[in-house]
Amino acid sequence: MIDGRLISLESHDGPTNMAIDQAILESSSTAGVGLVKPTLRFYGWSEPTLSLGYFQGLNQRSKHVASQSLAAVRRSTGGGAIVHDRELTYSLVVPRECQPKLLERASAIGAVPEFYDAMHQAIIDSLAELGCRSEMHGVSDHEVSDHNLESNRDANTDGLTQERSEEPFLCFQRRSSWDIVASGYKIVGSAQRRVRGSVLQHGSVLLSSSPSAPQLPGASDLVSTRVASPDLSRAVVERLAERLRIRWIGGSLEPNERALASQIREQRFADAAWLARR
Amino acid sequence: MSRDEKQLLYAESHEWVDVTEVGGAKVAVVGISAFAIEQLNDLVYMDLPAVGRVLTRGEEFGEVESVKAVSPLYAPVGGEILEVHSDLAEHLDRLKEDPYEFGWIMKVKITDEDAIGLLLDHAAYEKQCSESS
Numbered sequence: 001m002i003d004g005r006l007i008s009l010e011s012h013d014g015p016t017n018m019a020i021d022q023a024i025l026e027s028s029s030t031a032g033v034g035l036v037k038p039t040l041r042f043y044g045w046s047e048p049t050l051s052l053g054y055f056q057g058l059n060q061r062s063k064h065v066a067s068q069s070l071a072a073v074r075r076s077t078g079g080g081a082i083v084h085d086r087e088l089t090y091s092l093v094v095p096r097e098c099q100p101k102l103l104e105r106a107s108a109i110g111a112v113p114e115f116y117d118a119m120h121q122a123i124i125d126s127l128a129e130l131g132c133r134s135e136m137h138g139v140s141d142h143e144v145s146d147h148n149l150e151s152n153r154d155a156n157t158d159g160l161t162q163e164r165s166e167e168p169f170l171c172f173q174r175r176s177s178w179d180i181v182a183s184g185y186k187i188v189g190s191a192q193r194r195v196r197g198s199v200l201q202h203g204s205v206l207l208s209s210s211p212s213a214p215q216l217p218g219a220s221d222l223v224s225t226r227v228a229s230p231d232l233s234r235a236v237v238e239r240l241a242e243r244l245r246i247r248w249i250g251g252s253l254e255p256n257e258r259a260l261a262s263q264i265r266e267q268r269f270a271d272a273a274w275l276a277r278r
Numbered sequence: 279m280s281r282d283e284k285q286l287l288y289a290e291s292h293e294w295v296d297v298t299e300v301g302g303a304k305v306a307v308v309g310i311s312a313f314a315i316e317q318l319n320d321l322v323y324m325d326l327p328a329v330g331r332v333l334t335r336g337e338e339f340g341e342v343e344s345v346k347a348v349s350p351l352y353a354p355v356g357g358e359i360l361e362v363h364s365d366l367a368e369h370l371d372r373l374k375e376d377p378y379e380f381g382w383i384m385k386v387k388i389t390d391e392d393a394i395g396l397l398l399d400h401a402a403y404e405k406q407c408s409e410s411s
Contacts, residue, residue, distance in 0.1 A: 055323040055343050078323070078343040107410055109292055110317040111347035176346060192347040 002101055004038040004244075005251040009233055011044035014051060014073030014084070019265035021091045021202055022076050023257045026264075028095035029198040036095040038102075038246055042233040048085040048212055051075045053171070053191075057278045064169050067212040074275050077191035077202065080171035085210035086218055088229045089202065090236070092119060096197030102244055108197045115201050116178040116190060118243040119236075123188055123205060124180060126235035131225040134182035137175055172206065172216045180205075183222045205232065281378040283312065287394065288403035289354035292317075294378065295397055297388070304388040306355045309381045310342075310373075313407045318344035321370040327384060331359045335393045340383065351383070354397060356390040 012020070020041070028036045050061060050070045055078055062068065067083050075082075092115060099106035103114050120136055127134050168174055171189045180188035190203025206218035207227055219227040237248050253261070268274050287295045292314035296307040315321070323343040333339055333353040340351040362384045366373065373381045388394070398406065 054341075054348050055325075076348065078346075078348045105410065107317055108290075109314050109349050110319060110344050116346065178346070190346075194347060194349045 001245050001247050002037070002098065004040060004246040004248050006237060006248040007039065007041040007252060008250060009042040009044065009088075009229060011046045013046050014049035014071055015265045015269035016261070017043055017045065017089070018051070018073055018075060018269040019261045020253065020257075021093070021200055022264050022268070023261035024091070024093045024253070025076075025193065025195050025198055025200040027254070027257050027260060028093050029196040036097060038095065038098055038244075039091075039093045039251075040237065040240065040246075040248055041091045041093075042229070042236075043089050043091070044087075044229065045084045045089070047071055048083065048210060049073060050212075051082045051084060052275075053077070053079040053081060054193075055278065056081060056169075058276045060169055066214060070212055072275060073269055074277070075191070075202075077193045077200070079189065079191045080167060080174050081169055082171045082189070082204055083210050083213040083216070084204060085212055086206070086208040088205040088207060088232050090119070090205075090233075091200060091202035092240075093201075094199045099197070099199075102246070106197075109194065111192050112199050112201075113178075115192070115199060119190065119201065119203070119240060120178050120180055120188065122236050122239035122243055123232075125239045126232055127180075127182070127205075127219055127227065129235050130219075130227050130231055132182055132219045132223045132227055134180050134187060134219070136177075137179040137181050137186070138177060170213065170216070171204075172213070182219060185217050185222065187217075187219050187222070207232075280376070283378050284400045286378065287354075287397035287399060289352065289397060290406060291352040291354070293351060293354045295354045295394075296382075297394060300387075304391060304394075305360065306357065306386045306388050306394075307382050307384075308354060308386060309377060309383050310351065311403070311407075312374075312377045315374050315377055315381075318342060318347075318349065320345045321373060324367045324370060326362050326364065326367055327359055329359050329362055332389075333357060333359065333386065335390055335396075353386070355386060355388050355393045357386040357388040359384050360387050361385040 050067045050072045052074045172186045187206045192201045208218040208220040325341045327339045335356040337353045338350040339353045
């Protein structure tokens with residue numbers, strides 16, 4: 001068992017949220033051996049925000065009518081666009097130095113499946129505890145029986161566009177391994193970024209449908225009880241501690257991380273040119 | 279004729295380097311190894327650097343999006359980028375089939391020749407891969 005830092009639920013605007021995740025990742029990849037711990041952070045959004053996947057074109061958003069008035073930010077992670085509104089968002093940063101203690105084999109490049117498995121199983125168990133049954137989408141992309149995909153076909157005729165590789169614009173209308181689905185709807189999606197071996201994984205749990213993406217139901221829309229962020233985050237902390245063997249201890253950002261986050265926010269995530277770079 | 283992977287040098291961060299001589303200058307042809315491509319699984323996007331950019335060893339020069347992860351690429355040597363394989367980003371499917379010939383990413387006029395000595399030979403790189411994968 002190793003110690004990890006837990007940053008409790010807080011809300012910020014899109015650029016700040018993305019900058020904090022990036023600052024934790026970059027700090028963890030430059031600090032010396034033994035100076036860093038895994039960090040688990042939960043957050044909300046101070047206003048409904050559309051986040052674009054790192055490689056998505058800004059012009060693609062004009063095709064998604066319902067989210068056009070929202071503030072926008074470009075994530076550092078890939079995948080499709082997300083309407084962050086009535087959701088619980090998490091980030092997990094695991095420094096390179098910690099990985100040998102948590103993984104049988106640590107690779108320096110590409111996705112780390114173990115972190116997807118651990119976090120998503122923790123979320124599935126937590127949702128079940130709160131009355132929402134869900135499961136991991138284990139099959140590769142584009143399984144056709146899922147409801148989001150059916151609603152996606154409807155939405156496409158209503159103005160959604162298909163990007164390169166015929167991928168839907170919205171993350172929650174795509175399917176890939178480790179996605180969590182409930183009653184055929186994707187309700188949890190995550191993505192990773194690597195920096196010098198360290199890993200950032202962040203993801204969204206849809207709690208209920210947003211007016212800016214009405215075709216996507218959240219967990220509370222699919223069951224008779226309300227799934228609330230504080231209950232869900234509390235449950236996930238416990239489950240993830242068991243799965244990763246990390247003792248989560250409440251903490252906050254270090255001064256150097258705050259300063260770096262502020263700098264990254266201005267230079268990258270709040271910068272109009274960076275948003276429009278593709 | 280395809281490059282022989284056993285004759286190439288490698289960075290710990292999985293870039294391969296073919297050091298050539300052009301007009302008396304040392305030029306590194308750079309790509310990413312078959313092992314890395316395998317680890318990355320299906321590549322969907324690649325960001326390439328601009329010609330003329332001057333890199334320092336270890337600097338991030340590009341990024342790849344694979345299934346479920348974005349990963350940076352790091353310069354194995356320092357120098358000026360002379361040429362970039364501009365077709366590559368549109369044909370990532372071919373990277374897996376031919377990582378050492380079609381898969382070259384950029385050619386760099388090496389300014390820090392000492393860095394060449396820090397790269398791994400094929401045997402050392404294979405050992406690193408077998409320990410970390």
